[in-house]
Amino acid sequence: MKGRGWVGFAVDAGLGVGFAAALAFQAYRLAGSWGGAYWQFGCVAGAVVCGLALLRRRGRLWAAIAGLAVAAVAIVVARLAGLPSEPGPAMALGLSVLVGSAVRVLPTWRAGAVAAGGGVVVAGGLVAAFVFSTGSVVAVLNGAAWLAALVAGLGPRLLAARRRAMAERVRRNERLELARELHDVVAHHITSIVLQAQAGQLLARKQPHTAEGSLADIEAAGSDALAATRRVVGLLRDATDNDKARSGEQLGELVKRFDGHGLVVRLSLPDGEPGWPPEVARTLYRVVQESLTNISRHAPNARHVTVTVARDQDAVRVQVVDDAPPGMTPYPHRGGYGLIGMRERVEALGGTLSVGPRRGTGWSVLATLPAPASECR
Known part of the structure; x- marks a missing residue:
């Protein structure tokens, strides 16, 4: 704030010097061309407008209105009194500062x-100079000063609007990213807890001595959910995304969480460490996570799921298929946030996503992501 105050003071000091020079020049020129005391009225009116320009920060609207009113009255009075009726250089400079500000x-x-x-x-000054008098270069300069004020005011205004729009775009993208992360984390972990709780209830009725193990599994799943939620909240505090690329090993760990409890999940990966680009690896992980979550939630009769990841020269493909009976779809609401978020992630990388029923039984999710071999580590 102190730095800005000194800058404002320096600007106003420079304007004050410019106003004083313009008033002195105006008085000198009028005294030489018109003679006598013709310069006094124009200089007094110009000094008032310049003073308002120096006080503009106290109220820009009222300072501008007062300056324009003084200039309009000065034109009329000067014309009626037979004085130079167009705004002089000092008044034009003061008006340009007021209008531009x-x-x-x-x-x-x-x-x-x-x-x-x-x-x-x-326009009033131009009319007074060219219609009622013989014309004046000063009147043309007044018009140029007004146009310059518009440019000086509109330029920073448009730049500020553009910066605000960009900032709003960034905030909106961050909110969407956070919404996708929260959905992915919460839906995945809560689904896991619910499934384990359901399995625990069955085991408690049939094999009461195993209930303690089920409770331990639920506790572990809850701890994982808490840790994942904390990582997502950390995105709000850290501008850098510290989430490492999802490797094939992490995909295997994800599949193990869903394997069992009546659902058999098999994972097929390319030989060796894939070394996908981070954004590709992360999107693949989210596609698999969302697909398995939706199968667990919306296709309880599915028994087998196959996750296949393959790559060719220029793309990586991941397909998740299940054997749910006809009519049991993992995507009952096509406008759900899970499918929307999945599609946004894939399309953001220039890829394609295909979701739909298979021939016979089950559903298929197929995501294709461009990943040239030269980009893979």
């Missing part, structure tokens, strides 16, 4: 009103 920071309709008022004053 107002256009830069005031709300749209107020800024437009001030700009239009400045145009009216300039």
Whole structure:
């Protein structure tokens, strides 16, 4: 704040020097061309407008309105009194500062009103100079000063609007990313806890002595959910995404969480460490996670799931298929956030996503992500 205060003071000091020089030049020129005391009225009116320009930060709208009113009255009085009727250089400079400042920071309709008022004053000066008199270069310079004020005000205003729009875009993208992360984490871990709780209830009725183990599994799943939620919350505090690329080993761990409890999940990976680009590996992990979560939630009659990851020269493909009976679909609500988030992730990388029923039984999720071999480590 102190730095800005000194900058503002320096700007106003420079303007004060410029205003004083313009007033002195105006007095000198009028005294030489018109003679006598013709310069006094124009210089006094110009000094008032310049003073308002120096006080503009206390109220830009009212300072601009007062400056334009003084200029309009000065034109009329000067014309009636037979004095130079166009705004002099000092008044034109003060008006340009007032108009430019107002256009830069005031709300749209107020800024437009001030700009239009400045145009009216300039037009009045032009009429007074060219219709009732013999014309004047000063009147043309007044118009140029008004146009310069508009440019000086609109330029920073448009830049500020663009920065705000970009910032809002970034915030919106961050909110969408956070929403996708929260959905992925919460849906996945809560589904795991629910499945283990259901299995624990069955075991407690049939084999009571195994209930303790089921409770331990639920506790472990809850701890995993808490840790994952904390990682997502950490995204709000750290601009860098510290989530490492999902490797084939991590995909295997993900599959093991769903394997069992009536569901057999098999994973097929390319030979060796894939070394996919981080964004590709992470998206593959999320596609598999979302697909398995939806199968567990919406296709309870499915018994076998196959997850196949393959790559060719320019792409990586992941397919998740199940054997749910017809009518048991893992995606009953096509507009759900899970499918939307999955599609957004895939399409953001230039890939394609195909989701639909298979011939006979089950559903298939097929994601294709561009990943040239040169990009893989």
